[in-house]
Amino acid sequence: MHNAGYVSYENKDGGWNSVVNRDAYTSFGGRSDRGKSAFFNDRGAGSRGRYERGGFGGGTGGNSRWVEESRDEEDWSKPLPPNERLEQELFSASNTGINFEKYDDIPVEATGTNSPGHIENFHDVDMGEIIMGNITLTRYTRPTPVQKYAIPIIKAKRDLMACAQTGSGKTAAFLLPVTQENGKYVRRKQFPISLVLAPTRELALQIYDEARKFSYRSRVRPCVVYGGADIGQQIRELERGCHLLVATPGRLVDMMERGKIGLDYCKYLVLDEADRMLDMGFEPQIRRIVEQDTMPPKGARQTMMFSATFPKEIQILARDFLEEYIFLAVGRVGSTSENITQKVVWVEENDKRSFLLDLLNATGKDSLTLVFVETKKGADSLEDFLYREGYACTSIHGDRSQRDREEALHQFRSGRCPIMVATAVAARGLDISNVKHVINFDLPSDIEEYVHRIGRTGRVGNLGLATSFYNDKNSNITKDLLDILVEAKQEVPSWLENLAYEHQHKSTNRGRPKRFSGGFGARDYRQMAGGGNVFANRGARNTGGHGGSRGFGGNKGYYGGNYGNYGGNYAQVDWWGN
């Protein structure tokens, strides 16, 4: 639809398209143990391609190969004609004033065998005419630190575990190389070449929007599927062709079970916000998608995981999903860094509303303010209150309809409602430019959540403000909050310091693993002396009790039967008692 050349592409050869980059498919030869290809079984009438077994001249290890359709003149590397209306739609309302100076201070560390060197410029690596054109249109003049490292790693076809905050340009980093692929077959069941999994619907949508930009004037068709929206419409979009699929796990599994999606030819797999996905209990669905279906095994596909933290659960996932991966640790951008001013104020529960009004009145009318609360009910009632007080506001939370959620986000982004009340659904990954102020009306119980929330402001080097209302109810986060403030060189109220000291002495927290400092989100545990048991800097749940230093590469028994509670002496019970 957005792809001007698409219709002719679909009609031209009744479905089959040439596979220009033959190499893309040769690697699947080794997976014959997975049974007959669904591709092969489910051929629609009228398909004219040929699938040969053992033909096509030797090659490396494959016993089956796609046959190139030489009569087809399509060249996927050449841009389609421009489309002015679409170009306007995709590239107009984005990207205000990136502070590139801030970026250069961000430390990046790549570890792993034969890690490719980083680039300094987009031109340092061949990304093709189409992508380069779209980079120009998005006005990304220079790669961000994540992009400098991740792009060559992905181009070198290496698996990647990247610990990077959102707002660091990681979406572009994994989409740039991935959108260069050729697609092929169009019909009832789609076989995407790239799959991106995201934890929330809005994040999936946002990644999809980015993907549309990078695939502009190419034949690559991105699609998105997520819950809460009309599945019929999503299916119709899929049936028009899907080379790059962005999805939330539940809806994807649904689509797979309906036979609308096959992952047999998925060459690139991206897990975004992986720690968040595990927090939300997606692990079974993710394993279902990655391990229990027709997805090529690790090694045959290329897998990239992005995660703000690198706790044990993620290390296990990395071990299971990644092959000889490069570990990329990226210093924080726009989260706890110094471009966000963090304030913590003592506000009793009953005073919160009037205090909030004071803050809102002190904020300029044009700047966006994001107000976080802990509960969905709290979000509704606070929005009501603000509305009655005459503020243009909206709200987003998981009990609102998907339509309302997207509408709210749009109203907020566009500035029509410069105040948005939100629950955790909006805490991670969402890239909303121009959020000047994040207010933690209710502090979260988890410091990780705090870091993500305040990361909605101060995006890409801009300045931001984060104000948190603190009272007795927040004692559980005191120590971690203090650490964050100190690390980000923020002013610390003396009462907070005192409380943290007291709390430390009565809490059971003393045995928790020591966190790292120095600006990296996590360390590559493989590099540690003795090989392991390293937890992420922040937010790693205490998975303690293993006593450290046993590596887990090739030590599978170590985790045997221990999934889900991670053993040890720490009851996996959260603050709510779940």
Added chain:
DNA sequence: AAAAAAT
């Protein structure tokens, strides 16, 4: 005492 995600 919760949020998120398939219906």
